Amino acid sequence: MRKPLIAGNWKMHNTLVEARALVAGVVERLDESADVDVLMCPPVQLLFPMAKAVVGSKIMLGAQNVHEEQSGAFTGEVSVAMLKDTGCSHILVGHSERRHIFGEMGDRIAKKVRAVVQGGLTAIYCIGETLEDREAGRTMAVIDQQIDEVLTGDIPADQLIVAYEPVWAIGTGKTASPEQAQEVHAHIRSRLVDVYDAGKAEKLRILYGGSVKPGNAASILAQPDIDGALVGGACLVAEDFAAIISAVLTAA
């Protein structure tokens, strides 16, 4: 069985004081013995202080972005090794905001995923279709393209997590129905069988993201191929994030 993972993507939110309060609020509500992994992805400058804040809890830390090169003249960027220094274990790659606001394309994203796994960390590879794609019936074609341009069998399966985030559901309050999400997750898993093999694909976690809230988390997380959530807005409120973590246990 795949252990569920609830990940919070803070995006560009929280100063140090706010971040400490949020982590303390989540830690306070967390059942340490529960069978669920918990990850928080703060902005990069908070990774060092948050590494201290999570000591003694099961919370793992991740980064929201990385540069694909190991070092060099890349003003404003950070490398995998630098992120590793902070104690983080996961890095989001290919988030739709990176794709659509910052123009990151498939070949660059593919290099980033490789840099992450070569550096010994786990890549959370984010994919998803726009509303235009969905309405034109292109959802699976877009997903296939995003898988084909980045994922190959040489990427260690145990250092990869896929996050399905339909762009139209991110920050909009619209969520894919559990059935819509399950349909895409099952499709992604079938494509992972082609990339790896059935055994590895069965073990790989596929997260759902897009307006996941305490009220809709249980029904989404109950779907057979949905192995957790990548949460944006709701992860900024300790009570809500903790409620989503609890929801995955009731959904199991």
Ligand code: 13P
């Ligand atoms: P929201 O939960 O705010 O829709 O954001 C989802 C997301 O982009 C997580 O990476």
